[in-house]
Amino acid sequence: MGYIKKEKTDKAMAQEFRELMQKRGITDTEGYLVYLRTQKIQKRNASNERAVEAAREISIIEQMLEGKI
Numbered sequence: 001m002g003y004i005k006k007e008k009t010d011k012a013m014a015q016e017f018r019e020l021m022q023k024r025g026i027t028d029t030e031g032y033l034v035y036l037r038t039q040k041i042q043k044r045n046a047s048n049e050r051a052v053e054a055a056r057e058i059s060i061i062e063q064m065l066e067g068k069i
Contacts, residue, residue: 017036
C-alpha cells in the first residue's frame with residue numbers, strides 16, 4: 001500500500017513557519033513571510049507549468065496511438 005499524506009491544518013502549518021523562523025533566528029517576521037510567499041508563488045507557478053506540459057505530452061501520445069500524428 002502507498003503512503004497516504006495527511007492534510008495539515010492551517011494552524012499546524014503556521015506553527016511550522018513560526019518554528020522555522022525561531023530556529024533560524026529570524027526577527028523580521030513580516031519581511032520573511034513576504035519572502036516566503038514569493039518563493040511559494042514561484043514554486044506553484046513552476047508546478048502549474050509542469051502540469052500543462054504533461055497534459056500536452058499526454059495529448060500528443062494519445063494522438064500518436066490513434067495514428068493522427
